[in-house]
Amino acid sequence: MAIQPVWFITAASSGFGQAIALSALRRGHTVIATARNASRIQDLAAAGAHTLAFDVTSPLSTIEGVAKQVFAEHGRVDYLINAAGYILEGSIEEVSPEEVYDSFNTNVFGTMNTVRAFLPHMRAQPLADNGVRGVVATFGSLGSWRGSAGFGVYSMTKWCCSALGESLAAELEPFKIKATVIEPGYFRTGFLNPGTRVSSKARVDAYEDENTPTGKTRRAIVKTDGNQLGDVKKGAEVIVDMLSSTGVASGxxxxxxxxxxxxxxxxxxxxxxxxxxxLDEWKEVIRSTDSPLN
Structure with missing residues (x-):
């Protein structure tokens, strides 16, 4: 009998988490959609998803309890999607240690703890029909590749998520579990909405100047919100295709x-x-630091 694919998706109340859940549901897959407040994902419940209150910043023991419950009820998780994250807007000088920690706690530590809690169960589950035991996806960003004035902390967290995805790909390969990092550009979600975007409480007048890179970023974010290039529904379809090796990713x-x-x-x-x-400009200097060959 064919194995029914099971998805566990964090932050499914909006954006890519929600769109991936709907795409998987349309394909007849089992979806466990989560959000900090389950009342925010009743639309997914109506569409056929199992819904669960889940906060990635919970203690590891709590997350391990959720993983145990999920595997007891559903038997397996084929696709573990870590979509939780937010942008902290503010210059490096302005952001407080607490704001930086909170950002890393959601964007990086929460993802790591979710992966840590689910992996023992995924490693123990039978292979799916496609010969893969499971897939783990973290969310990086265009910001994984470019640090920019005004949201350096966000870029820091997304570089971490990309490094996490790459490291997991190597570690999990012997267990027939695949790992990848999803790196979207600017997509038309609520990510930059004033109610979703978090800004540093402290503001330094020098960075408010419109002639500084940080000041330009602040005004660009407002203009970009709602006018992003990417279509999240199209992006989600490609993600589900690629993770499941179907559609555009078939074969x-x-x-x-x-x-x-x-x-x-x-x-x-x-x-x-x-x-x-x-590398080209500095290659001789770069190479000059090597120890002499014996």
Whole structure:
């Protein structure tokens, strides 16, 4: 008998979490959609999802209890989607230690603890029909590739999530569990809405100046909100295709990075070009620090 794929999705109340849940449901898969407040995902419950209150910043023991409950009720998790995260807007000088910790706690530590809690069960579950035991996806960003004035902490967390995805891909390969990091550009979600975006409480007048990179970023965020290039429904369809090796990804191996949006493509290509330029300009100095060969 065919194994019914099971998805566990954090932060499914909006954005990519919600869109991935709906895409998986349309394909007849089992979806466990979660949010800090389950009342915010009643639309997914109406669409056929199992819903659960889940906060990625809970203690590890609590998250382990949730994982145990999920596997007891559903038997397996084929796709573990870590979509929880938010942007902290503020210059490095302005953000407080508490604001930085809270950002890392949701965007990085929460993802790590969720993965840690679910992996023992995923490693023990039978292979799916496609020969894969499971897939773990973290969420990076265009910001995984480019630090920018005004949201440096966000970029820091997303670089971490991309490193986490790459590391997991190597660690989990012997167990036939795949891992990847999803790196979207600017997609038209509520991510930049004033009610969702978090700004540092402290404000330094020097960074409010519109002529500074930080000041320009602050005004650009307002203009970008609601006018992002990416279509989240299209992005979610591609994500589900790629994670399940179906549709546009049929017959292809899951890459370690799922990049979405022409804006991400440009940032990554520019990053490679500028980095190669640094290597070329400084190659003799770079190599001069090696120990002599014996």
């Amino acid at each position: 292809k191996e899951l890459p370690v990075r799922v990049m979405l949006g022409s804006d991400t493509e440009k940032v990554v290509r520019d990053k490679f070009a500028s980095t190669i330029g640094i």
